[in-house]
Amino acid sequence: MDIFINNFNGLINGFSVVFQPDQLLFIFIGCFLGTLVGVLPGIGPVGAISILLPITFQMSPTGAIVMLAGVYYGVMYGGSTASILVNVPGEAASVVTCLDGYQMARQGRAGPALGIAAIGSFLAGTVGLIGLQLIATPLANVALEFGPPEYFAIILVGFTFIIYLTRGSLIKAGIMACAGLILSQVGLDPITSEQRMTFGILNLFEGIGVAPLAMGLFGVAEVFTNLETLHNGEQIRVKIRTLIPSRWDWVRARWAMLRGTLVGFFMGILPGGGPVLSTFIAYGLEKRIAQNPERLGKGAIEGVASPEAANNAAASTSFIPLMTLGIPPNVVLAVLFGAFLIHGITPGPLMLKENPDMFWGIICSMYVGNVMLLVLNLPMIPLWVQVLKIPGRILYPLILLFCVIGAYGINNSVFDVYVMIVFGMAGYLFRKFGYEGAPLILAFVLGPLFEVNLRRSLLMSGGSFAIFFTHPIALGAIIIAAALVLLSVYQMYRKRYANRNQIF
Amino acid sequence: MDRNAIISGSFWLCTAIAVLFASLRLGLGPYNNPGPGFLAFWSGLLLAGLSGALLWSGVHSKSKTARLIDLWQDRKGSIPLTAASTLVLYGLVLPKLGYLAATCGLMVILFSVGKIKLPMAIPGALLASLFTFVLFDWFLKMPLPRGIFGF
Numbered sequence: 144m145d146i147f148i149n150n151f152n153g154l155i156n157g158f159s160v161v162f163q164p165d166q167l168l169f170i171f172i173g174c175f176l177g178t179l180v181g182v183l184p185g186i187g188p189v190g191a192i193s194i195l196l197p198i199t200f201q202m203s204p205t206g207a208i209v210m211l212a213g214v215y216y217g218v219m220y221g222g223s224t225a226s227i228l229v230n231v232p233g234e235a236a237s238v239v240t241c242l243d244g245y246q247m248a249r250q251g252r253a254g255p256a257l258g259i260a261a262i263g264s265f266l267a268g269t270v271g272l273i274g275l276q277l278i279a280t281p282l283a284n285v286a287l288e289f290g291p292p293e294y295f296a297i298i299l300v301g302f303t304f305i306i307y308l309t310r311g312s313l314i315k316a317g318i319m320a321c322a323g324l325i326l327s328q329v330g331l332d333p334i335t336s337e338q339r340m341t342f343g344i345l346n347l348f349e350g351i352g353v354a355p356l357a358m359g360l361f362g363v364a365e366v367f368t369n370l371e372t373l374h375n376g377e378q379i380r381v382k383i384r385t386l387i388p389s390r391w392d393w394v395r396a397r398w399a400m401l402r403g404t405l406v407g408f409f410m411g412i413l414p415g416g417g418p419v420l421s422t423f424i425a426y427g428l429e430k431r432i433a434q435n436p437e438r439l440g441k442g443a444i445e446g447v448a449s450p451e452a453a454n455n456a457a458a459s460t461s462f463i464p465l466m467t468l469g470i471p472p473n474v475v476l477a478v479l480f481g482a483f484l485i486h487g488i489t490p491g492p493l494m495l496k497e498n499p500d501m502f503w504g505i506i507c508s509m510y511v512g513n514v515m516l517l518v519l520n521l522p523m524i525p526l527w528v529q530v531l532k533i534p535g536r537i538l539y540p541l542i543l544l545f546c547v548i549g550a551y552g553i554n555n556s557v558f559d560v561y562v563m564i565v566f567g568m569a570g571y572l573f574r575k576f577g578y579e580g581a582p583l584i585l586a587f588v589l590g591p592l593f594e595v596n597l598r599r600s601l602l603m604s605g606g607s608f609a610i611f612f613t614h615p616i617a618l619g620a621i622i623i624a625a626a627l628v629l630l631s632v633y634q635m636y637r638k639r640y641a642n643r644n645q646i647f
Numbered sequence: 648m649d650r651n652a653i654i655s656g657s658f659w660l661c662t663a664i665a666v667l668f669a670s671l672r673l674g675l676g677p678y679n680n681p682g683p684g685f686l687a688f689w690s691g692l693l694l695a696g697l698s699g700a701l702l703w704s705g706v707h708s709k710s711k712t713a714r715l716i717d718l719w720q721d722r723k724g725s726i727p728l729t730a731a732s733t734l735v736l737y738g739l740v741l742p743k744l745g746y747l748a749a750t751c752g753l754m755v756i757l758f759s760v761g762k763i764k765l766p767m768a769i770p771g772a773l774l775a776s777l778f779t780f781v782l783f784d785w786f787l788k789m790p791l792p793r794g795i796f797g798f
Contacts, residue, residue, distance in 0.1 A: 197789065198783075198787055198789075200789075201787060201788060314697050314700050314701050314704070315701070317693070317697045318659050318694060318697045318698060318701065321663075321690050321691075321693050321694035321697065322659075322662070322694065324686070324690040325662075325666050325687060325690050325691065325694070328686060328687050328690075332683040334683075335682070335683055337673065337683045339669075339673055339683050339684075339687070340666075340669055340687070366730075367726075367727035367730060367731065368727070370726045370727050370730055370760070370761070371726055371727060535761070536758070536761025536762060536763055537758070537761070537763070537771070539757075539761065540754060540757035540758055540760075540761060540775075541775060543730065543734070543757060544750065544753070544754060544757075544775060544779060545779075547734070547737070547750075547753075548779060548783055548789075548791075551741075551791070552783065552789045555789070555790055557738050557741055557742060557792075560734075560737075560738050560741075561735075561738050564731060564734045564735060564738065567731065567734075568727075568731050571727055571731075576651055576654075576655045577651075578655070590686075593686075594686045597681070597686065598681045598685065598686075601678055601679060601680075601681055602679065602680060602681075604679075605679045606677060606678030606679030606680075607678075608678075
C-alpha cells in the first residue's frame with residue numbers, strides 16, 4: 144500500500160514540476176524535434192540527442208532531460224511516418240513497420256496505418272510508463288543495498304547482453320566492446336588520478352567526451368554513408384482520406400497491440416534490448432501466432448500495430464534500469480546518461496532520494512509528451528510529408544553543420560570537433576567493414592563504472608575474485624552472464640555447421 | 648581469403664599490442680590494489696584474442712566479398728572523403744577566420760559535393776551560416792569563434 148501512496152505523491156509532485164509553462168515548452172520542443180528526426184531518414188535518436196545536448200546547457204537540468212527524453216520517444220512516433228509513406232525507415236526501430244505499413248499505403252490505407260501506429264504508440268507508451276512508475280521505486284530501494292561486486296556483475300551482464308543480442312558477427316561485436324572499454328580509460332585514473340593514454344594532450348585529461356564520440360559514430364558516419372548514395376528524396380503521392388482505423392482494423396489490431404506492448408515492456412528493461420530489437424521480436428511473434436501468416440508483409444494492420452506498440456513501450460521501460468540502477472540499457476540511454484552527468488545528476492538508486500523532483504518530473508513529462516504526440520502528430524502529418532521531400536544534398540550538409548556546432552558547443556573547443564570528425568570517419572569505416580557502433584558506445588559509457596566497481600571489489604576482498612561468488616546477487620548475475628556467453632558460442636557453432644563459410 | 652577481415656583484424660591486433668604496452672607502462676598493480684593499467688591490460692588482451700580470431704577467420708574464409716574495393720562498389724567513396732577533409736580543414740581555419748566566414752566556405756563545398764550549382768550553393772551557404780550564427784550565438788548564447796573579422 145505504501146508503494147501506491149508514494150507513487151501517488153510522486154506523481155502529484157512530478158505533475159507540479161511538469162505543468163510549468165517552461166517545462167511544457169521543453170516537452171513540446173523535444174517531442175516536435177524527436178518526431179522531425181524520426182521522420183527524416185539518416186539521423187537517429189542518438190545523433191539527435193548528441194547534437195541537441197549543447198543547446199541544453201542554458202536550461203535547468205530537469206528542462207534539459209525532459210526535452211531530450213521527449214526527443215527519444217518522439218523519434219519512435221515519427222519513425223513510423225516515413226516507413227508507412229515512403230518505405231524509408233526514419234530510424235532503426237521503424238524498419239519493421241515498413242513491411243506492412245508501406246503496403247497499406249499502396250493499397251490506399253495510409254491513414255488507418257498512421258492512425259493505428261499513433262494510437263498504438265500512445266497506448267503502449269502509457270502502459271510502459273505505468274510500469275516504469277510502479278517498478279522504479281521498489282527497484283531503486285533494493286539497489287541502495289548494492290555494493291561494488293553487485294554493480295560489477297550487473298554491468299558484466301550488460302556487456303554480455305550487448306554482444307549476445309548483436310545482429311552481426313559476435314567477434315566484431317566483442318572487438319567493438321573492447322575498443323569502447325579501452326577508449327573509456329583515456330584520461331585521469333578515477334582512483335589514483337594518474338594520466339592514462341592522454342599523450343600529454345590537455346583536452347584528453349578529462350577523457351573523451353561521450354557527445355562528440357556519439358555524434359561522430361552515429362550522426363557524422365550516417366551522413367557520410369548517405370552522401371555516397373545521394374538521392375533527391377522520394378516524391379510522395381499518398382492521399383490520406385481518414386486517419387481513423389475501421390472497426391475491423393480495431394478488431395485485428397487490439398491483441399497485436401497488447402502483445403507488442405508486452406514484448407516492448409520486457410525488452411526495454413533488458414540490458415542490450417530496447418526499442419529496435421523489440422520491434423523484430425514483436426513482428427516475429429505476430430507471424431508465429433497469426434492464423435494466416437502469409438497476410439503479414441502484404442498490408443496487415445497487425446504488422447504495424449505490434450512493432451509500433453513494442454518500440455514505444457520499450458522506449459518508456461528502458462528508463463527503469465537507467466534511473467534505478469544507473470545502468471543505461473541501450474545506446475540512446477547511454478547518451479542520455481552522459482546528458483544527466485553533464486547536468487550534474489547521477490542516475491541511479493540515489494536519484495529518487497536526492498532529486499525526487501527530477502525523477503518524478505521525467506516520468507510525468509513522458510505522460511504529457513505522449514498525449515502531446517498523439518494530439519499534435521496526427522494533424523501534422525501533411526507537414527511531415529513535406530519534410531520528407533527535402534533532398535538529401537541539402538539535408539545532409541545541414542546535419543553536418545549542426546553536428547559541428549553541437550560538438551563545438553560542448554566545451555567551446557575545436558578539439559571536440561576534431562574528436563567528432565575522427566570518430567565520424569571511424570564510424571563510416573566500421574560500417575564498411577561490418578562493425579556495429581552500439582557495443583562500442585555502450586562499453587564506453589559503462590566502462591568507468593565497470594572499472595571502478597571491479598577495482599573497489601578487489602580492494603574490499605584483498606585481491607580475491609571470490610567476492611563475486613559470495614554475494615548472491617553478484618553470483619546470480621555472473622551465472623546469467625556465463626550462460627549468455629555459452630549460448631552465444633553454441634549458436635555460433637550451430638550456425639557454423641549449418642552454413643560453413645559464413646560464420647563471421 | 649577475406650582481405651577485409653584480415654585488414655581490420657590486423658588493425659585491431661596492432662591496437663591491442665599498443666594498449667598492452669601502454670597498460671604495462673601504467674602499471675597493473677597487485678590484485679588487492681589494482682593499478683591504472685589493470686583493466687586496460689585485460690581489455691587489450693581480450694582485444695588481441697578477438698582480433699586473432701578475426702584474422703584466422705579471414706585467412707580461412709571462402710567469402711566472395713574478398714577485396715577491399717568491393718566495399719565501395721557502385722558507391723561514390725570520394726564524397727565522404729571530401730566531406731571529411733573539408734571538415735578537418737574547417738577545424739583548422741575556424742579559430743582564425745571566425746564562424747561566419749569559415750562556415751560559409753564549408754557549406755559551399757558541402758553543397759557543391761552534393762552537385763548543387765554555385766549560384767544556388769553560395770546564397771544557401773550564406774543563409775545557413777547566418778541562421779545558425781543568429782540562433783546559437785545570439786539567442787542561445789553559445790560563444791562561436793570570432794576570428795580576424797570579428798564575427
